[in-house]
Amino acid sequence: MSIELKSAPEPAVELPQLSRSLRPSAKAPVRIVHLGLGAFHRSHQAWYTHLSADAADWGIAAFTGRRPDAALALAEQDGLFTLVERADGGDSFTVVSSIVEAVDGADVQRLAELVAAPATAVVTLTITEAAYRLGADGQLDRTASDVVADLALMASGSGNPTTPLGRLVLALAARRTAAAGPLAVVCCDNLSNNGTVAHNAVVGMAGAWDAGLAGWIDANISFVSTSVDRITPRTTDADIAAVQAECGYRDNSPVVAEPFANWVLSGDFPAGRPRWEDAGAVFVADIEPYENRKLWLLNGAHSLLAYAGQLRGHTTVAQALADPLCLQAVEKFWDEAEANLSGPDGNPAELQIPAYRAALLARFSNARIAHNLAQIAMDGSTKLRMRAVPVLRAERAAGRSGAAAALMIAAWMDDSAAAAAFQDPLASEAAEANRLSGAERIRALLGLVDPALAGDPAVVELIADLCGTFGELAVFP
Numbered sequence: 001m002s003i004e005l006k007s008a009p010e011p012a013v014e015l016p017q018l019s020r021s022l023r024p025s026a027k028a029p030v031r032i033v034h035l036g037l038g039a040f041h042r043s044h045q046a047w048y049t050h051l052s053a054d055a056a057d058w059g060i061a062a063f064t065g066r067r068p069d070a071a072l073a074l075a076e077q078d079g080l081f082t083l084v085e086r087a088d089g090g091d092s093f094t095v096v097s098s099i100v101e102a103v104d105g106a107d108v109q110r111l112a113e114l115v116a117a118p119a120t121a122v123v124t125l126t127i128t129e130a131a132y133r134l135g136a137d138g139q140l141d142r143t144a145s146d147v148v149a150d151l152a153l154m155a156s157g158s159g160n161p162t163t164p165l166g167r168l169v170l171a172l173a174a175r176r177t178a179a180a181g182p183l184a185v186v187c188c189d190n191l192s193n194n195g196t197v198a199h200n201a202v203v204g205m206a207g208a209w210d211a212g213l214a215g216w217i218d219a220n221i222s223f224v225s226t227s228v229d230r231i232t233p234r235t236t237d238a239d240i241a242a243v244q245a246e247c248g249y250r251d252n253s254p255v256v257a258e259p260f261a262n263w264v265l266s267g268d269f270p271a272g273r274p275r276w277e278d279a280g281a282v283f284v285a286d287i288e289p290y291e292n293r294k295l296w297l298l299n300g301a302h303s304l305l306a307y308a309g310q311l312r313g314h315t316t317v318a319q320a321l322a323d324p325l326c327l328q329a330v331e332k333f334w335d336e337a338e339a340n341l342s343g344p345d346g347n348p349a350e351l352q353i354p355a356y357r358a359a360l361l362a363r364f365s366n367a368r369i370a371h372n373l374a375q376i377a378m379d380g381s382t383k384l385r386m387r388a389v390p391v392l393r394a395e396r397a398a399g400r401s402g403a404a405a406a407l408m409i410a411a412w413m414d415d416s417a418a419a420a421a422f423q424d425p426l427a428s429e430a431a432e433a434n435r436l437s438g439a440e441r442i443r444a445l446l447g448l449v450d451p452a453l454a455g456d457p458a459v460v461e462l463i464a465d466l467c468g469t470f471g472e473l474a475v476f477p
């Protein structure tokens with residue numbers, strides 16, 4: 001007979017918190033200013049900068065968007081955080097040290113000071129697709145309520161702007177006043193021609209405030225286009241606990257990402273840049289083929305899985321992909337997208353689409369990465385313009401139906417009927433549209449994504465027929 005000895009539970013040992021004294025690392029001088037301090041910035045641009053051979057010369061000052069929380073948590077750790085690379089076979093941990101200042105986005109004065117400093121050479125942006133406030137015509141929507149509010153504040157000089165665009169424009173005005181010279185703005189949001197989008201949004205906002213500033217920006221600021229890629233779900237409490245258990249310190253801001261990362265850039269850096277190529281970044285003359293490959297195949301499939309998957313009762317990308325109905329929809333969409341992808345110099349073989357598709361299936365099925373469909377589903381009216389509309393248009397121009405791309409839009413419409421969970425810059429307009437019925441409802445919802453397509457009765461009919469394919473979440477009251 002064995003005797004079980006019961007001992008009192010060990011008192012919890014308070015582990016030291018991650019900091020630069022715990023993990024000695026010098027602070028590089030600030031030469032990059034980032035807007036949109038979130039998990040993706042840390043797993044991507046901050047990680048590329050950390051791995052550059054000249055990392056000691058390139059510190060990042062990163063500003064949050066709406067809330068200060070991420071900056072407060074990171075500032076407690078001198079900007080250090082753990083990147084957990086989560087593969088099917090296990091985790092690996094790296095302490096990333098390129099962020100040297102983490103600042104509340106509301107501190108517009110500090111932003112202006114840093115952007116106006118001659119040492120600052122690069123401004124990177126991950127402010128979300130929707131934050132560029134572009135209308136369906138590709139220009140800044142000057143009627144958007146937050147744009148109107150910021151322009152009024154800027155005109156009266158009575159307060160700080162609250163949108164990332166307004167804040168950036170104010171900071172660029174400070175650089176102009178300081179005569180600190182040109183720099184590069186690098187858009188890292190998932191938009192086609194994102195350099196042009198950022199240009200149109202920033203110059204649009206500046207021009208509505210001060211035409212001279214808009215002219216100065218045009219002459220001095222280089223807008224670099226990029227295609228960014230790394231699947232980075234939101235950090236959970238379990239992730240924080242895993243880092244603590246594995247690394248022997250407390251880190252309140254770890255970030256979890258897949259091992260894969262990709263960054264393609266195109267444009268000028270008039271004041272220099274880090275050697276991001278050391279970490280695998282690629283500089284190209286013509287970015288469009290790479291951008292379309294990523295936006296259509298990866299992000300397009302993501303959005304399709306997000307809407308279809310939620311309608312089918314799934315929570316994560318891996319779960320949705322394991323559902324044959326969702327997988328089949330993705331494969332069909334990929335076939336349509338692939339038919340319209342031309343490679344650099346018109347050579348599609350360069351894009352290695354079969355290998356890219358196979359790699360995506362493996363990346364999406366990584367069940368250790370719990371990538372929530374609800375996170376991807378947000379801001380659909382903006383995302384679908386990049387992910388579904390170009391494929392649908394190209395298919396129809398080629399005389400085909402574009403049914404697989406149309407199905408993504410139909411699933412978004414079905415999803416939008418679940419008003420409570422539907423997060424979108426046009427959520428109230430979508431709610432209005434959902435009060436209509438039949439073709440009128442479809443036309444109104446499609447008009448939020450692409451007014452021209454909404455004017456095509458054949459497209460409206462196609463989408464109407466496809467609605468309900470994955471079931472319905474709720475009937476709008």
Ligand code: CS2
Nearest residue numbers: 228229230231299302375376
């Ligand atoms: C996703 C992207 O949330 C989304 O819309 O499609 O964040 C995606 O995970 C990244 O672009 C991957 O690089």
